[in-house]
Structures are given as C-alpha cells and as structure tokens.
Amino acid sequence: MRIRWSLHAARRLRDRQLTAEDVESTVIEADQRYEDPGRSGRWIAHRRLAVQGVPFLLRVFYIDAGGGDLVVLSFYRTSQVARYWRTDL
Secondary structure (H helix, E strand, C coil): CCEEEEEEHHHHHCCCCHHHHHHHHHHHHHCCEECCCCCCCCCCCCEEEEECCEEEEEEEEEEECCEEEEEEEEEEEHHHHHHHHHCCC
C-alpha cells in the first residue's frame, strides 16, 4: 500500500503541527475506520492521542485511488473526541 498526499493535505502538515508519520500511521493502524456517510468513496480514519495528558482525536480523510494507493485529502486534531468517536461500529 502506498500513501500519497493531496496538495491541500501536504500544505497543512506544517500548519497543524503533526508529522506525516502521525497521519500515515492513523490511516494504516486506525482505532476506527468508516466510509464517510456524506461522500461515497471517502474514508475517515480515527486515532486517539494524548498531548501533555490531554486526549485528542486525529481525524484523517482519504480515498482509495486504486492500485493499492491511498490519497490523504485532509486531516486535523480535535479535543472533541466524544463528538466524533463512533460507538456504532
């Protein structure tokens, strides 16, 4: 599996103070993964993190581009874990 980056996602790496490794490991080893109910073919991967003891959720939006390629579209870290964590999976 190869992970590629959209231009938008690549530009956001610096702004959001996360590493490519953080994002890619979330796609590969997500705590949760589900297809975006509002956008067919787009997937959301979640991974729980803690920064200085504060719980966060890293959300990564990506598509399967075929041929074993995944393309990261966007991502962000949020403290609203309960809002986005799915209990129905």
